[in-house]
Every structure is written in structure tokens, then in C-alpha cells.
Amino acid sequence: MEQISVFDILKVGIGPSSSHTLGPWRAAGRFLSTLREKELFEKVDRVSVTLYGSLSLTGRGHYTDLAVILGLCGADPEVIPPEDIRPMVSYIEQSGCMTLGGERDITFCPLQDIVFEKTFLPFHSNGITFVASDKDGKELDSETYYSIGGGFVVQEGEMPHVGEGVDVKKFPYPIQKADELLSYTKREKCSIADVVLENEKTIRSVPEIREKLLGIWDVMLQSIYTGCHTLGELPGGLRVKRRAAYVYGRIKPYLIYNDHREWARELRHVQADAKNVFTWVSTFAIAVNEVNASLGRIVTAPTNGSSGVIPAVLLYYLSFVNPKATDDHIIEYLLVCGEIGSIFKKEATISAAQGGCQAEIGVSSAMAAAGLCHLMGGLPQQCLAAAEITMEHHLGLTCDPVGGLVQVPCIERNSMGAIKAITAAGWALNNDPSVPVVSLDSVIKTMWETALDMNTKYKETALGGLAAQVPVNHPDC
Ligand code: SF4
Incomplete structure (x- = not known):
């Protein structure tokens, strides 16, 4: 396994x-x-x-x-x-x-x-x-x-490289499917984050895990901050204008800050009303993907093209849902997100070249939905339901980057993924968790079968979909 x-x-x-x-x-x-x-x-x-x-x-x-x-x-x-x-x-x-x-x-x-x-x-x-x-x-x-x-x-026939020093036999909770993860949480009467932490503890000490996860969050936050403070045009010849800084400039409150950490702390005092909360979330997501599109530093989550969803949903939670959140919340969110992503990778794919954009934005959105549901007090079965609902509404999403650049539709797609994750977490919290009509494992299987049926031109080739409708003369081609 x-x-x-x-x-x-x-x-x-x-x-x-x-x-x-x-x-x-x-x-x-x-x-x-x-x-x-x-x-x-x-x-x-x-x-x-x-x-x-x-x-x-x-x-x-x-x-x-x-x-x-x-x-x-x-x-x-x-x-x-x-x-x-x-x-x-x-x-x-x-x-x-x-x-x-x-x-x-x-x-x-x-x-x-x-x-x-x-x-x-x-x-x-x-x-x-x-x-x-x-x-x-x-x-x-x-x-x-x-x-x-x-x-x-x-290489052909080889298992993917796993984390440095991982001894697979030592994982106390080996997980292939979502059902197995759920059964561990029931048996141990614990959360998804607890199960994942126990597995991670076989690789690193708890202080190292915490430090590394907070380091991951710091890079995510830095990428949101950079995107929100950088105007101009993205490279590659499509002449796509950076929009995160423009929109942020319109909605920003009066804040004084020196760097991304201070900025994030100040954001916790912002009272976003229902009217513009999704504008904030979209701006966070778009900011990361503009940094990504300009060869900037981001966190692959689970891919670069979809790297804006998970940071945007977490900053939404920290700024507007629970301004009193601590490092523990950040760590638990990332543990839950990571585990959901790994189940998708094992049972289906996180590669757009194999599964289209459902495998990128769909998976990142499902990861964020489960993580957010956990932070909002969801039971493990509700977190899995949140991931399931999200993927259900990304099934069949094709990969068709205009000009082969990770810009159109990719950047906006991250904002949609973040908003779907928030909506799905809310639905999962309001649903009866004991009677899911569709399990997460079923939707992952469906995603994989959809990937197999998908025409090759919709799998990161820039030969179909929007890429075919919007001809561009890529200057590098
Ligand atoms: S359209 Fe393709 S390149 Fe763009 S985010 Fe989706 S999977 Fe990635």
C-alpha cells in the first residue's frame, strides 16, 4: 500500500x-x-x-x-x-x-x-x-x-517517492480509502487530524511536524500577500492583468503592517460583510495563482495549478470565521487537507494529464472542504462528506489552459474551488452524517472512471476546450 x-x-x-x-x-x-x-x-x-x-x-x-x-x-x-x-x-x-x-x-x-x-x-x-x-x-x-x-x-513500474525516511511498515494507520480512515476515527474515538498526526509521528517528532506545517502555511500566506500587493501583467504573452492587487486595493480596509504575518494578524480585525466575503476569498485564491503563474514561490496543494484553494480557505477561516484561531487550527487543517489529497492520489489521480482539471481544482477543493469542515467542528464523517460534495460538483472538469499557460481558466478556477469548498463544508455540517447517499470513496472511483473516459485533448494538452476556442500566438512557441 x-x-x-x-x-x-x-x-x-x-x-x-x-x-x-x-x-x-x-x-x-x-x-x-x-x-x-x-x-x-x-x-x-x-x-x-x-x-x-x-x-x-x-x-x-x-x-x-x-x-x-x-x-x-x-x-x-x-x-x-x-x-x-x-x-x-x-x-x-x-x-x-x-x-x-x-x-x-x-x-x-x-x-x-x-x-x-x-x-x-x-x-x-x-x-x-x-x-x-x-x-x-x-x-x-x-x-x-x-x-x-x-x-x-x-520511473516505469516504480512506486512514487514518499517522504524522506518514511518506513511504510511503521504507519500505525495505513490508509488507502476514505472508509478506512473513517473506521480508525470511530475505533479510536478521535478526529481525522489525530489519525494523520499519529502516522506523521513515525517520520518526524511532533515539534518538527508542527514547525514544518507552520512553515508551509507561512509560504502560503506569503504568496497570498505577494499576490495582493503586486500589480502588472503576467508573463507568457497572453497579456493577462494581475487582478488580486487591483481588487484588494478596492476592498482593503485601513491597516498598518510591515510584512505578510502582520498583515494576516491585522486581517483578523476586519469585519467582512456577507456582501464581500466571497470577494475576499476569491482575491486570496487568485493572488496565489498569479504568483504561481509568474514563476513565484507557492505551496503545491496538491498541484501548482490549484495552489490557491487551500490557502484561501484557511485565510478565510482565520480572518472571518474564527479570528481567535491558534497555530493548532492551522496545523489540524493542513493535516486533514493532506490526508484527503493522498487518498485521491492513491485511488484516482492528482494529475491533470491523467484526469483533467477535476484532478487538480476538484481535489484541492475537496481537501479544503474537509479541512474547513474539521475546523468548524465537523465529525470525521462530515469532513468526508464535505470532500465528497465538493468533488461531486467538479466531476468531468476538463483541463484546457489557453496557450498552454497556467492562467486562463486556471487562476479564476481557484477562486471557484475555494468558494465551492466553503459551500460544501456548510452543507456537510448541516446534513445528517449517518446517511450519506454518496460516499467519498464512490465519488473518487467515479472521478477515476471519468478520467479514463475523458478525451485525451482535455488532459493538459491545450488542444481542446477553451484552449482550442481562444487561439493565441504564444511568443515562446
Ligand atoms: S485547467 Fe489544467 S492547467 Fe489549469 S488549473 Fe486546471 S488542471 Fe491545471
Whole structure:
């Protein structure tokens, strides 16, 4: 049974896409590690990369080529300053030279050494092959990886990488399905967050878990703050205007603050009326995804394209539902969100290239709904019902990013996901939890079957839906 840590679902990364940016970045990092393990690293004189299927079709709009370059340079997506990315890549493009793994200068011409191959590999639609050769042009090694969504990377037949140091046998509550999670909570008479924490405790100490989760929240909050305070146009050629800062400028109250933390504390004093509370939530969600679209730092939750939903719902709760909330509330919310996301990943997919946007926005919205329901006092069965209701109303949602960029419809879709999560949490709290007509497991199964039936053009190819109706001349294409 696949065991996934909360920290595998909620990861700090760089936009705009977990499967097309973060995954390929990590795949390049894995290729470097393999070269080192095989003691070939010192002999490498050239590396070539082939992007297959969806990575090829929407790779330019998702900056897959740029991510591969950064990964081969040994850059860490969790810590690289976003403002360093463009200059680093421009230097490599102009000089035709990169520092492999941050250690050895090799010839690298992105236009020649990164090939966009539209054919699909049979194992997964996001295939990527790296080939390393020596100075005589002799092939030293060739590896193929697959970016399977949410930043997870596998080789054919391999289980996804799970959290560092995870010993799967030690998880006291192994969970594959929502029903199993529910039965543990009934048996132990505890909440979903309690069960998830017990599993996480086999990987890290409680203080480490708390610190890491609060660190995740800090990055989420920073991305909302940055988005709410940055005007201008998004990169990529669609000329999409940033709207979060514009809307925030219209609704903002008089506040004095120095940074994102102080801002969030001040927001707790804002009295949002029913008329504009959804404007606030939408603005929070859109803010994150504008940061994501501009190669900024966000938390993959469970993907980059859907990274605005979970932070927006949590800031809504902290600002307008329970201004007295503590760190415990933040931690419990993220634990619940993470577990719901991992069940979707195990039983269906969190990859738009496999399941369309229902697998991204649908899953993030379901995660947030369960987390919010928990914070609002919902029983475990109500939290699962909240996730179920949310996914029920995302079934069949296709992925059709205009121009292959994670902007239209992606950015607005996060605000819709956040609002659906809030609505679903409310419904779940008002429903009789003992008689769900549809279980979370059934809706996850339905989502997977819908994914299998979905036409390939609606799976992150930019060949169908809005992407086909709104032709653009992408400047990078
Ligand atoms: S349409 Fe949805 S799944 Fe596709 S790139 Fe945009 S947010 Fe991601």
C-alpha cells in the first residue's frame, strides 16, 4: 500500500505547474543523482532531454524547459530565489554553457538539447528522457522518468517517492480509502487530524511536524500577500492583468503592517460583510495563482495549478470565521487537507494529464472542504462528506489552459474551488452524517472512471476546450 506523508502532498515549490515544472525539475535532479551513483558524473560532457506527450504539448507554457535546465544545474526549487531564475536561464541560453549539478561546466544549448516530442509514451502522458554522453559523443546513460502529478516523479513500474525516511511498515494507520480512515476515527474515538498526526509521528517528532506545517502555511500566506500587493501583467504573452492587487486595493480596509504575518494578524480585525466575503476569498485564491503563474514561490496543494484553494480557505477561516484561531487550527487543517489529497492520489489521480482539471481544482477543493469542515467542528464523517460534495460538483472538469499557460481558466478556477469548498463544508455540517447517499470513496472511483473516459485533448494538452476556442500566438512557441 502506498503511504504518503502530508509533506508529499503539500510541498514548497516554484510555479507554474507541479507536473510540468516541479516534476521535470525533480526528474533532472534524480538524473544527476543516478549519474553520481553510477560514477559517471565526472565523465559527462553533454546532456540531451526529450519531453514527451503532454510535457511537449504544453511544456513551453508551463516552463518545462526552464525547469529541466534548473534541475540539471542542481538548483533546489524549495530555496532558489524566484528572481534568480530568469537571469540564470538567460545566461545559459546566451552562453551555451551550464554548470551541471552546480559543479561542472558543460556545453548546453536549450534549443538543440531539449527536444519537444509530441508522441506519448505508453506508461504515462508526461514522459521525459535524459541522455548523458561523454566528450567523444558516446552515450554514458539514458533514463526515462514520468511526472505523475503534484511534483511526484517515477520511473516505469516504480512506486512514487514518499517522504524522506518514511518506513511504510511503521504507519500505525495505513490508509488507502476514505472508509478506512473513517473506521480508525470511530475505533479510536478521535478526529481525522489525530489519525494523520499519529502516522506523521513515525517520520518526524511532533515539534518538527508542527514547525514544518507552520512553515508551509507561512509560504502560503506569503504568496497570498505577494499576490495582493503586486500589480502588472503576467508573463507568457497572453497579456493577462494581475487582478488580486487591483481588487484588494478596492476592498482593503485601513491597516498598518510591515510584512505578510502582520498583515494576516491585522486581517483578523476586519469585519467582512456577507456582501464581500466571497470577494475576499476569491482575491486570496487568485493572488496565489498569479504568483504561481509568474514563476513565484507557492505551496503545491496538491498541484501548482490549484495552489490557491487551500490557502484561501484557511485565510478565510482565520480572518472571518474564527479570528481567535491558534497555530493548532492551522496545523489540524493542513493535516486533514493532506490526508484527503493522498487518498485521491492513491485511488484516482492528482494529475491533470491523467484526469483533467477535476484532478487538480476538484481535489484541492475537496481537501479544503474537509479541512474547513474539521475546523468548524465537523465529525470525521462530515469532513468526508464535505470532500465528497465538493468533488461531486467538479466531476468531468476538463483541463484546457489557453496557450498552454497556467492562467486562463486556471487562476479564476481557484477562486471557484475555494468558494465551492466553503459551500460544501456548510452543507456537510448541516446534513445528517449517518446517511450519506454518496460516499467519498464512490465519488473518487467515479472521478477515476471519468478520467479514463475523458478525451485525451482535455488532459493538459491545450488542444481542446477553451484552449482550442481562444487561439493565441504564444511568443515562446
Ligand atoms: S485547467 Fe486546471 S488542471 Fe489544467 S492547467 Fe489549469 S488549473 Fe491545471
